[in-house]
Amino acid sequence: MSFVEATRVLSHELLSVKKGYRIVETYPVVEPFASINIVEDEVTGKLFYEVYEISLTNEEKEIYKQIYEHMMWEIKPIATLSGDAIEEIRGTARRIMSLFQIRFPRTPSLSWSKINYYIERDFLGYGILDPVFRDRYIEDISCNGPGKPIYVWHRKYESLPTNVVFKTEEELDEYVLKLAHMAGKHISVAHPVLDAILPGGHRVAATYSKEVSTSGSSFTIRKFSESPITIADMINFGTISSELAAYFWLAMDYKMTTLVLGVTGAGKTSTLNALATLLRPTYKVVTIEDTPELRLPLENWVQLVSRPSYLGGAGEISLYQLVRVSLRYRPDVIIVGEVRGDEAYVLFQSIATGHSGITTLHAESIDAAVKRLTSPPMNIPPSYIPLVNIALLIRRVTLVDERGRLRPARRITNVWEVKDFGEYEEVARWDPAKNRFNVRLDSSLVLSKITDLTGKTREELLEELVRRKMLLEWLVATRRTTYKDVATWIQKYYLDPVRTLREGPLYGSTPK
Known part of the structure; x- marks a missing residue:
């Protein structure tokens, strides 16, 4: 079966959220066709993730059906969704739609835009789940079987049920087949388990039918975000204060070796990516990961990824080998997604020889x-151990909202500077009672090191922190929090701080 043969319109539609639900937040994912609503049951306080898509009229549905059938007839079977295949499908869609526009001259242009959205969604996207894939705040998507709501892991609201449900076993089986073919892999009754990479870098694990899962087909998808969480997002979410973010920006500027600590699911990788985005754009950076998750706005960046062994145990490329190889690249900064084994020793050796390092570690203190x-x-x-300059701990916490209900959140709860083995100075702590960060930089070892490197006084560095804090707060206030926005303004500040402040927080525009 080819990818096109596996692509068909599923018969179900999105479920409507019942009355009595309050919209907590809404934002677009594909303007003006698809948006996301976070809604709350006002009785129980439970949150839901609602996918909203603009609907087709009966006439538009009929036109869509005919175009769909023509495309299925004309498009040649393809094995994988490559770049050339995408352009071929889009070209075919444009040509067929042009013919139908002649046949239906009275159909308004908005209708054709809606039809085109659904054609691209079903042929090139992820069908009914395409808006979820386009949501930059979603980390994981999971389906536990037919008749059960799809669950998502939202970076702000954590685990949420959605209004997307595969009602029948057939619908879910078809969707799992679609995922397999999009990944260029095979799944069947004979081979009912799938572990693959989807277009865009998303990782999918799936089971087919009832061969290994009693409730039927299932899948879980770890999304790779083209627009990862930024330091401005973290300030906006309350994960970090603007003052503490400015401190980390200065630390990244001067290549302070940093450990990001936390348990599974705390947000270590997202924090690592947000910090690495603050690096000076002229630095040579090498990243080393098991799965490619980091995304940096740097030209002089080499991304290395480990490789498991082939059948027979040969051909493995480990993190240890990659860290050793990375030293040949003469990097300013080496970033390891997570240290777990002997690669940590090589990383610390490289730090001892003058390189900077940033990594994550599974630990609670x-x-x-x-x-x-x-x-x-x-x-x-x-x-x-004293080669490490900074260690921070990010944790999942529970907060009480304005209505007295418990809400999940993430907070950088502690920041330490390393003086010596067994000697650590805490420079920041999150106060859970007041939901406030207490930052104490008067005796900061990191600022002292930067003073030694630059000749600047501590007072000058504290003034620089205020300027960077001002820019970060302006980015949040004007809703310039996306990966592209933050990267652009960080790089502009490195090139010309005075001009950037004049264009931004001093005389800049009001919120978008």
Whole structure:
């Protein structure tokens, strides 16, 4: 079966959210055709994720059906959704739609735009879940079986049920087949388990029919975001304060080695990516990961990814090997997605020879992190621990909203500067009672190191922190929080700080 043969319009539609629900937040994903509503049951306080798509009239549905059938007839079978195949499908769609516009001259232009949206959604996108894939705030999408709501993991609201449901086993089986063919893989009764990479870098794990899952086909998708969470998003969400964000910006500017600590699902990788976006654009950066998740606005960036072994155990490329190879690139900064084994020792050796490093580690405190680092299999000598300048802990916490209801959130709860093995200065702490960050930089070791590097006084550095804080707050206030916006303004500030402040927070525009 080809990709096109696996692509068909599913018979179900989005479920409508019942009355009595309050819209908490709404935002577009494909203007003006698709948007997302976060809604709340006013009785229970439970949140739901509602996908809204502009509907087709009966006439538009009939035209769409005819165009769809013509396309299925004309498009040649393709094995994978490559760039050439996408252009071929789009070209065929444009040509067929032009013919139908002649046949239906009274159909308004808006109708053709709506029809084109659904054609692209079903042929080139992810069908009924396409708006979810386009939502930059979604990290994971999961389906537990037919008749059950799709669940998403939202960066702001965490786990949410949606109004998307595959009502029958047939619909869900067809969708799993579609995912497999989009990934260029095969799934069937004989081979009912799938682990693959979708177009765009999304990772999918799926089961087919009832061969290994008693409730029927299922899947979970870890999304790769083209627009990852930024430092401005983190300020907006309350994950970090603007003052603390400015401190990290200065630390990244001067290549301070940083550890991002936290448990599974705390947001370590997202935080790592947000911090790395603050690096000076002239730096040579090498990233090393098991799965390519990082996205940096840097030209001088090399992205290395480990490789599992082939059948027979040969051909494996480990993180340890990649960290060793990265030293040949003469990087200013080496970023490792997560250290777990002997690659940590090589990373610390590279830091000892003058490189900067940023990485994540599964730990719940600075003491637990150091204990892991100095124990097998990492075996970092205690004398290497002071090579780390900063360690931060990000955690999932529970807050009480204005209506007295519990809401999940993420917070950078602690920031330490490393003085020596066993000696750590806490420069920032989140106060859960007041939901406020207490930052103390009067005796900051990092500022002292920057003073030694630059000759600037501590007062001058504190003034620089205020300027960077001002720019970050302006980005949040004017809703310039996307990856592209933040990267643009950070790079502009590095090139000309005075001019950037004049264009932005001093005399800049009001909110978009």
